[in-house]
Amino acid sequence: MDRRTIINRMQSMIPIRSHMTSYEASELLHAYSPCPQGSCVGNNELKISYDLQIIIPAYNVEKFIEECLNSVKSQKTKYNVLVTIVDDGSTDNTAKIINDIIQNPSENIVFELIIQQNKGISGARNTALKILKGNYIMFLDSDDLLVDQAIDQLLDAAYKSHVDVVQGNWYEFNAENNQCNNISVNTLSGYPWGKIYKATLLKNFQFPEGYWFEDTPLSFIIARMDMTYKIIPEIIYAYRLNPEGITSKSQTAKKCIDSYYITELCLREFPEFDLKYDERAYDYFLHQSIMNIKRAYSQPKEVRKALFTLTYTLMGEYFQDMHTQDVSLKDIEQCLRQHLFLRFETIVFPN
Numbered sequence: 001m002d003r004r005t006i007i008n009r010m011q012s013m014i015p016i017r018s019h020m021t022s023y024e025a026s027e028l029l030h031a032y033s034p035c036p037q038g039s040c041v042g043n044n045e046l047k048i049s050y051d052l053q054i055i056i057p058a059y060n061v062e063k064f065i066e067e068c069l070n071s072v073k074s075q076k077t078k079y080n081v082l083v084t085i086v087d088d089g090s091t092d093n094t095a096k097i098i099n100d101i102i103q104n105p106s107e108n109i110v111f112e113l114i115i116q117q118n119k120g121i122s123g124a125r126n127t128a129l130k131i132l133k134g135n136y137i138m139f140l141d142s143d144d145l146l147v148d149q150a151i152d153q154l155l156d157a158a159y160k161s162h163v164d165v166v167q168g169n170w171y172e173f174n175a176e177n178n179q180c181n182n183i184s185v186n187t188l189s190g191y192p193w194g195k196i197y198k199a200t201l202l203k204n205f206q207f208p209e210g211y212w213f214e215d216t217p218l219s220f221i222i223a224r225m226d227m228t229y230k231i232i233p234e235i236i237y238a239y240r241l242n243p244e245g246i247t248s249k250s251q252t253a254k255k256c257i258d259s260y261y262i263t264e265l266c267l268r269e270f271p272e273f274d275l276k277y278d279e280r281a282y283d284y285f286l287h288q289s290i291m292n293i294k295r296a297y298s299q300p301k302e303v304r305k306a307l308f309t310l311t312y313t314l315m316g317e318y319f320q321d322m323h324t325q326d327v328s329l330k331d332i333e334q335c336l337r338q339h340l341f342l343r344f345e346t347i348v349f350p351n
Contacts, residue, residue: 019339022313025306032303033254035261036210038122040217041272044203045131050110051079051155052196053134056142057124059088062097064143064240069101071145071238073109077152081109084128089118122207122214125192129206132199136166139192143240147171150236154196157232165229167195168236180241188229190219194237201227204273208265212258213295220266220284224275252298259292260307267318282319286329289336293348305341312336 029035054072058065072083085102087095095115102111116127125139136158140146150168158166167188172180188195192215201222207214263285270277289311296304315336324333335344 020305020309022309025309025313028302028306029257029260029310032306033257035264036208036258038208038210038214038265040205040208040221040265040269042126042129042202042204042206044129044206046199046203047131047133048135048199049080050082050134052081052136052138052151053128053132053199054081054083054138054140055125055128056083056085056140057088057121057128058085058090058094058098058142059118059121059124060090060092060094061142062090062093065094065097066101068140068142068145069098069111071147072140073101073106074148075106075109075146075151076149077108077155079108079151079155081151082133083109083111084133085111085113086124086127087113087115088120088124089116120209122209122211126206126209129202132202134199136196137199137202138196141193141240143242144193145238145240147234147236147238149234153232153234153236157230158196158198161230162228163230164198164201164227165195167229167231168234169232170194170237170239171235172239172241174241179238182235183239184233186231188219188223188231190215192218193239197222198227201225208262211262211265212255213262216259216262216288217266220263220281220288221269221273221275224281224284225273254299256295256299257292257303257307259288259295260310263288263292264310264314267314277318279322279325282322283324283326283329285315285319286324286326286332286336290332290348293345297349304345308336308341308344309339312339 056068085098087098098113102113105111114127116124119127136155154166154168165188169182169184171182174180205217205222208217267285275281292307292311293304296307324330331347332344334340335347
């Protein structure tokens, strides 16, 4: 262990409180990377005429879109399916490739293409959400794939169990199309893909535009609703490992602090979805607090301290008198309650 690590650990054991004010923290963060102005609250219309609507946002994905759409087109299904592709202002051959593929639709699978000026992935998804045409809604990223029989396996489970969300398992693959890892889960993931949602769940929802980590509200808001779900064991989705994606690059970019901003947004908009600031939400908030700091690992110390300050300010605003029953979160809770920044970081970054 080097000298710097030893010193940092010794300092973290001393209960030194952070004295940065929430005003100072807010000013620092907004100057460093301004908070986007998007909202999770939508106003979507229900015009159900299909069993499933698959929403695919596409922007400059000429390398991947053909394989993605063919994985949908080749599905053998007894259900009526609409595939809504939103070309989000692509400047390459994405739109042409899409048009060529959808000229010959498959049995029971209908394609529609919407072309718009670039609004980002949230804006593209939201365009498709404006009119919900499927009893269930699926999100498919344009560089990923559906596994054979995915549609029927998900919808069979949904209609048999009468649940609001059905999620399957997935595998990851790399640039050489080599299958890397099979992922099996027993709880709902925070990803929008790999599952189907009852359209009524999404009637008043949209993805907040302008934010990174725009998927967060699905697990912080939608999963907190009065809803039922089922997880099936079949692998139904193939996720492409992308070294150019936000996940890979986020720690070194200033916009990584959007992770905090979107946490703040979700909590502020809880009442719009009739959600309670209960123990379940509190534990999710604590987990999200850890994630927010991890994503800011490479940012300057004062930025991380500002994030920490605003996090315990949020805790005081929404969860003042709560105490977690999750033993793994007790230390994190104590650090936030007592404003112990150095100790908090030592727990989050043990090495």
